[in-house]
Amino acid sequence: MASTTLRVTTSTGEVVLAGVDSAVIGRARASNVVINDSQVSRQHVLLAPSAGGWRVVDNSANGMFQDGRRVSELEVRPGEQARLRLGGVDGPEVVLAAVAGAPGSAPAGPPAAPPQWSPPPPVPAPPAPAPYPPAPHTPAPPYQAAGSVAAANASLLPTARAGQAGIPRVAGPVDPTTGSSPSVPAARKTHPIRPGGKIRLGRSRDNDVAVPDLLASRHHAELYLHPGGGAEVVDLDTANGTFVNGQRVARAPVGQRDVIAIGHHLFQLDGTNLVEYHDSGDVAFEAANLNVWAGTKQLMHDMTFRLPARSLLGVVGPSGAGKSTLLNALTGFRPADAGTVRYAGRDLYDEYDELRRRIGYVPQADPLHAQLTVRQALEYGAELRFPADTTAEERRVRVEEVIGELGLTQHADKPVSALSGGQKKRTSVALELLTRPSLLFLDEPTSGLDPANDQAVMDTLRALAKGGGAGSADEQGRTVIVVTHSVLFLDRCDYVLVLSPGGYVAYFGPPDGALTYFGKRDFKDFVDTFRDLENTPGEQMAARFRASGDFVPSAMVAPSVRAAPPPLPSLRQQPVSAQLSTLTRRYLKVILADKSYLRLIALFPVLLGIVPRVIPAPDGLGFVFTDDGQPTINTDATTVLVVLVLCACFMGMANSVREIVKERDIYRRERTIGLSRTAYLGSKIIVLTGITTLQCIVFTLIGLLGRTPEEAVLLGSPLIECLVAIIVAAIASMMIGLLVSTLVDNADKTMPFLVLITMGQLVLASGMFPVNNQPGLGQLSWLAPARWGFAALASTDDLNNVVGRGRPGGDPIDSLWKHNAGIWFLDIFMCLLLAVAMLYLTTIMLRRMEPKVGRPAAAGVAASAVAAYGAQGAPGAPGMPAPGMPGPGMPGPGGYGPPTGAPGYPPPAPTPWPPHPGAGQPPAPGQWGPPGR
Numbered sequence: 011m012a013s014t015t016l017r018v019t020t021s022t023g024e025v026v027l028a029g030v031d032s033a034v035i036g037r038a039r040a041s042n043v044v045i046n047d048s049q050v051s052r053q054h055v056l057l058a059p060s061a062g063g064w065r066v067v068d069n070s071a072n073g074m075f076q077d078g079r080r081v082s083e084l085e086v087r088p089g090e091q092a093r094l095r096l097g098g099v100d101g102p103e104v105v106l107a108a109v110a111g112a113p114g115s116a117p118a119g120p121p122a123a124p125p126q127w128s129p130p131p132p133v134p135a136p137p138a139p140a141p142y143p144p145a146p147h148t149p150a151p152p153y154q155a156a157g158s159v160a161a162a163n164a165s166l167l168p169t170a171r172a173g174q175a176g177i178p179r180v181a182g183p184v185d186p187t188t189g190s191s192p193s194v195p196a197a198r199k200t201h202p203i204r205p206g207g208k209i210r211l212g213r214s215r216d217n218d219v220a221v222p223d224l225l226a227s228r229h230h231a232e233l234y235l236h237p238g239g240g241a242e243v244v245d246l247d248t249a250n251g252t253f254v255n256g257q258r259v260a261r262a263p264v265g266q267r268d269v270i271a272i273g274h275h276l277f278q279l280d281g282t283n284l285v286e287y288h289d290s291g292d293v294a295f296e297a298a299n300l301n302v303w304a305g306t307k308q309l310m311h312d313m314t315f316r317l318p319a320r321s322l323l324g325v326v327g328p329s330g331a332g333k334s335t336l337l338n339a340l341t342g343f344r345p346a347d348a349g350t351v352r353y354a355g356r357d358l359y360d361e362y363d364e365l366r367r368r369i370g371y372v373p374q375a376d377p378l379h380a381q382l383t384v385r386q387a388l389e390y391g392a393e394l395r396f397p398a399d400t401t402a403e404e405r406r407v408r409v410e411e412v413i414g415e416l417g418l419t420q421h422a423d424k425p426v427s428a429l430s431g432g433q434k435k436r437t438s439v440a441l442e443l444l445t446r447p448s449l450l451f452l453d454e455p456t457s458g459l460d461p462a463n464d465q466a467v468m469d470t471l472r473a474l475a476k477g478g479g480a481g482s483a484d485e486q487g488r489t490v491i492v493v494t495h496s497v498l499f500l501d502r503c504d505y506v507l508v509l510s511p512g513g514y515v516a517y518f519g520p521p522d523g524a525l526t527y528f529g530k531r532d533f534k535d536f537v538d539t540f541r542d543l544e545n546t547p548g549e550q551m552a553a554r555f556r557a558s559g560d561f562v563p564s565a566m567v568a569p570s571v572r573a574a575p576p577p578l579p580s581l582r583q584q585p586v587s588a589q590l591s592t593l594t595r596r597y598l599k600v601i602l603a604d605k606s607y608l609r610l611i612a613l614f615p616v617l618l619g620i621v622p623r624v625i626p627a628p629d630g631l632g633f634v635f636t637d638d639g640q641p642t643i644n645t646d647a648t649t650v651l652v653v654l655v656l657c658a659c660f661m662g663m664a665n666s667v668r669e670i671v672k673e674r675d676i677y678r679r680e681r682t683i684g685l686s687r688t689a690y691l692g693s694k695i696i697v698l699t700g701i702t703t704l705q706c707i708v709f710t711l712i713g714l715l716g717r718t719p720e721e722a723v724l725l726g727s728p729l730i731e732c733l734v735a736i737i738v739a740a741i742a743s744m745m746i747g748l749l750v751s752t753l754v755d756n757a758d759k760t761m762p763f764l765v766l767i768t769m770g771q772l773v774l775a776s777g778m779f780p781v782n783n784q785p786g787l788g789q790l791s792w793l794a795p796a797r798w799g800f801a802a803l804a805s806t807d808d809l810n811n812v813v814g815r816g817r818p819g820g821d822p823i824d825s826l827w828k829h830n831a832g833i834w835f836l837d838i839f840m841c842l843l844l845a846v847a848m849l850y851l852t853t854i855m856l857r858r859m860e861p862k863v864g865r866p867a868a869a870g871v872a873a874s875a876v877a878a879y880g881a882q883g884a885p886g887a888p889g890m891p892a893p894g895m896p897g898p899g900m901p902g903p904g905g906y907g908p909p910t911g912a913p914g915y916p917p918p919a920p921t922p923w924p925p926h927p928g929a930g931q932p933p934a935p936g937q938w939g940p941p942g943r
């Protein structure tokens with residue numbers, strides 16, 4: 011028989027068939043080419059070598075389609091190519107290409123080599139009809155070769171889903187007894203287990219099953235194997251948790267079909283074996299019919315696209331088109347109200363608690379302290395991101411790895427402030443890569459960069475998507491989704507998603523296809539497209555795209571309206587005390603690294619201390635007598651004490667007022683990776699209290715030495731009592747500063763608050779004029795630390811008598827100034843209470859700064875819009891369109907299938923789930939979803 015090789019290409023790769031053996035394309039795991047799609051039969055297509063090439067025979071109930079027509083059989087001859095869709099005209103696509111005497115094919119005689127898995131080769135894409143005038147062809151730069159491969163395959167990529175599921179697909183031929191695939195040996199390991207025993211899993215080598223993953227704890231979980239089969243998994247109180255079928259568990263029974271997840275490692279019982287898979291990021295990512303509402307306004311309309319593993323997707327569109335909305339929906343930060351996001355076939359929203367750990371997110375503003383070096387920033391980042399039991403050496407190794415991966419070795423010891431925009435962005439990406447996310451999202455990474463840096467960042471992202479290949483520290487690559495305003499280097503992407511205002515898909519496909527579709531010569535001209543998009547209704551652009559040849563119908567079922575996701579526990583890796591230690595050390599390092607700031611905080615108390623010092627008080631702060639021995643009023647005492655307390659309050663507030671707002675981007679990002687609010691605020695308070703206290707000591711000594719009050723009331727030393735009063739007032743003002751820092755969105759806005767509050771304290775301190783008898787003002791003054799601090803100073807100094815001598819009736823000027831221990835203590839206590847109240851308010855306001863994760867609870871109108879949408883079904887279903895949805899006759903993008911559960915339609919296929927290792931046949935539908943979902 012002639013030696014003809016058949017190249018079978020699906021969305022995730024290619025199988026080369028050579029020799030004399032027949033092969034099967036189907037959903038069954040034992041198929042030679044696995045396409046795990048509900049439209050595909052278990053043994054859908056039979057491929058047999060024939061005299062003329064390869065015979066292709068439909069063996070399914072739903073059929074095999076070529077050019078929209080059902081065919082039962084065809085022959086692919088050498089040099090020919092056939093594009094087939096399985097299970098329907100919109101089913102997953104398979105491209106068959108026959109090559110005579112293929113290189114590397116086995117010589118006649120010996121048994122045929124098993125089909126080999128390899129990355130998809132370039133497959134010529136059919137020419138796309140262009141709604142805009144087609145642009146002359148511009149040759150792609152050599153660099154673009156890989157992108158072109160994906161681009162060429164794009165027409166089949168969005169529909170075919172070979173071997174998906176939570177566990178990496180087995181793409182090559184599968185041994186039906188072991189379920190192992192010779193082509194992906196590294197992805198799967200088998201650990202024999204003894205029934206009736208116990209095995210421990212964890213990061214350290216002394217475990218029965220070592221899990222080499224920094225997201226796993228040293229001793230992570232125990233698996234108890236019952237003698238009669240079945241098992242129970244117990245989480246050993248870990249930071250990252252143990253998951254069974256996507257749900258975090260402390261202890262849970264585990265059956266043969268259940269999937270245990272620890273970090274990036276997944277385990278399944280297979281008889282007397284425990285089969286381990288590693289989520290290396292080689293998984294597809296899908297968005298299906300995402301709809302988002304804000305009130306009655308629909309921000310996103312039926313967003314549908316699929317990305318194969320290791321793709322770089324660029325999301326572009328005019329301002330307000332919905333890019334951030336999409337990013338929030340895809341990351342799960344603000345889930346879509348309807349529709350699904352699937353990661354490796356698993357529902358991201360349903361299994362968010364587990365899958366959110368695989369997501370890296372690089373915000374637009376670099377979440378980095380400018381004063382730290384790249385290495386220090388990464389080391390502190392690693393401390394916060396990894397479990398408390400990781401050693402400094404383990405973290406150091408990972409930090410050095412990511413420094414190398416991102417090409418930052420030469421810059422590792424430079425402070426972030428000395429980096430170029432592109433290097434800063436690479437450092438932000440490095441922070442995210444520490445935990446090896448399988449999905450990386452970036453929000454406007456190139457904004458503000460010059461073209462050279464823009465290009466460098468896009469090249470970096472492309473390299474990150476593709477991975478470094480075998481043997482490199484970053485072998486596998488990952489899917490990278492980048493939202494960008496910059497269109498110049500979109501050719502670096504595998505796919506481009508162009509959004510139209512209203513969150514419509516104006517285009518999705520390969521970048522060169524986008525140029526053709528929009529009639530542009532190159533991406534320099536692409537900005538004009540945004541103008542067109544802004545001036546054309548989104549529905550119209552979406553309809554135009556759907557009618558074009560670039561549109562690939564989706565095989566997804568209709569969207570389901572989603573209930574609001576349940577609140578999830580924090581991702582915290584470390585106990586609060588450990589975080590407090592990390593954050594305090596980092597904060598100190600940031601301060602110590604900034605020499606000019608250090609000089610400033612050292613000089614500040616000296617300069618401020620001079621202010622009360624220069625106030626002449628020749629008679630000191632105590633009692634003054636006339637020459638004839640008569641007591642008289644000492645007005646200097648009030649002036650000195652009020653200036654003293656006011657300067658202290660100003661100093662305390664100035665220390666803190668910018669400290670939260672200036673790092674709000676860092677705070678926001680770190681909150682999503684489990685930063686404790688208590689630890690964060692605690693670190694600020696510890697460091698700032700230390701600085702403020704030291705400053706107050708210097709300042710008080712300069713201001714008061716040699717003219718202290720005469721007699722203490724409680725602590726034995728008037729100087730110490732004054733010092734305590736000044737420190738407490740300064741710290742309470744520092745707390746007010748922190749509160750202000752949470753209220754503003756920009757550090758520059760803190761200055762007016764600083765001035766205003768200091769002036770207010772001057773009045774409310776009651777030193778310029780008594781406020782205690784003024785209705786309203788008296789009560790308001792209780793909120794001013796200067797009021798209590800000054801009262802404590804006045805109490806020590808006995809100011810009622812020092813300045814009130816000879817007052818008719820002898821009433822005290824202010825009862826809070828009384829010269830006794832009880833009143834002094836009350837003043838100090840009230841000032842501290844005020845500090846605590848401010849701290850409490852700060853913790854509340856800090857929440858406002860946090861990223862909004864989850865759906866807004868108050869979106870009552872949105873809820874009703876969603877409910878209406880759900881009640882009448884998805885687009886394409888009979889009935890009225892949902893608010894803002896395409897009307898009748900206007901199918902939604904994605905060529906939706908019937909609504910879930912609509913009469914006359916079969917129920918939707920269950921979410922594909924890792925097939926049972928070793929099982930010869932897939933289970934019946936309904937068994938593939940994780941139990942209990």
Ligand SMILES: Nc1ncnc2c1ncn2[C@@H]1O[C@H](COP(=O)(O)OP(=O)(O)OP(=O)(O)O)[C@@H](O)[C@H]1O
Pocket residue numbers: 304305307309327328329330331332333334335336
């Ligand atoms: N909570 C909300 N309520 C009402 N409208 C909103 C809300 N959030 C966003 N929008 C609107 O949704 C649309 C999309 O916003 P989004 O921020 O996603 O756009 P974008 O493409 O990211 O814009 P830009 O490029 O300017 O950042 C805008 O018109 C915006 O005004």
